[in-house]
Amino acid sequence: MTHDIALHHIDDALLVAEKPAGLLSVPGRLPENQDCLVSRLQAVHPDVLTVHRLDQVTSGLMLYARGRTVQAALSAQFEQRRVGKRYEAVVEGMVEDDAGEIALPLICDWPNRPKQKVDHEHGKPALTRWRVLARDAAAGRTRVELDPITGRSHQLRLHMASLGHPIAGDVLYGAAPAARVHLHACRLAFVHPATGAAMMFASSCPF
Structure with a gap:
């Protein structure tokens, strides 16, 4: 299920994936809306957790945490508007x-x-x-x-x-x-919560 999901980065703390247009970020309420990016990633990396979302119609870069501690740290960066989008x-x-x-x-x-x-x-x-x-x-x-x-x-x-x-x-x-x-979400910049390094990822526009 993950063959069509491009990973831009993966390490012990987080991963950056590219969401195709038309795919949900997280599961919907209805049974037919369970297929989504996070569930496809969790099939391979069970510790992956959602940090933010993109609309189903939007494509592009998404950041995921691996574990609760990193999820809290990355969520704080979003809340404090320290993530460049x-x-x-x-x-x-x-x-x-x-x-x-x-x-x-x-x-x-x-x-x-x-x-x-x-x-x-x-x-x-x-x-x-x-x-x-x-x-x-x-x-x-x-x-x-x-x-x-x-x-x-x-x-x-x-x-x-x-x-x-x-x-x-x-x-x-x-x-x-x-x-x-x-x-299309073409750029994502944040601070790595484990290393403190500035991270920046870019994705070319598909249209």
Whole structure:
């Protein structure tokens, strides 16, 4: 079951894996949603534990702990925003500015879950920085680099849609259907909890 999962790094404390688009990060509630990245990894490495998640539609780098102590240490880095995360996306339309940031508070759109919505009264603060990488006038799309300063559910997807530029393929947030949602976790940087070494991993964008 792990033959299609690329490992970027593995040692006694942690591993970095690449999640394919369409695969859950963790098991879902329903029996048919039990196949996921962490269960595939645990089939080979039983001590692997979840630290963070990617949406099912998103591909890219994920960090896993091996054991509870490392899980707590890595989770603290995420909570303290000391983990560097960068994504690459293709969005619909031609983004006019070259860079910017989006600060819109988000909350679950409960009747339409898992969809999220902007809520200035009850939402949790969310901040995304973005930068244009390329514009494709013929396709009517823009390639962007995204830095989520906070880590809210669906943050990048909803923030880009709020600009009027939903991520290509993201029908949940108003985009036209495509083969996949064009969102990829391309960079992950953190401090190794056992050695104190700065770790950085990169994954080339598959679209």
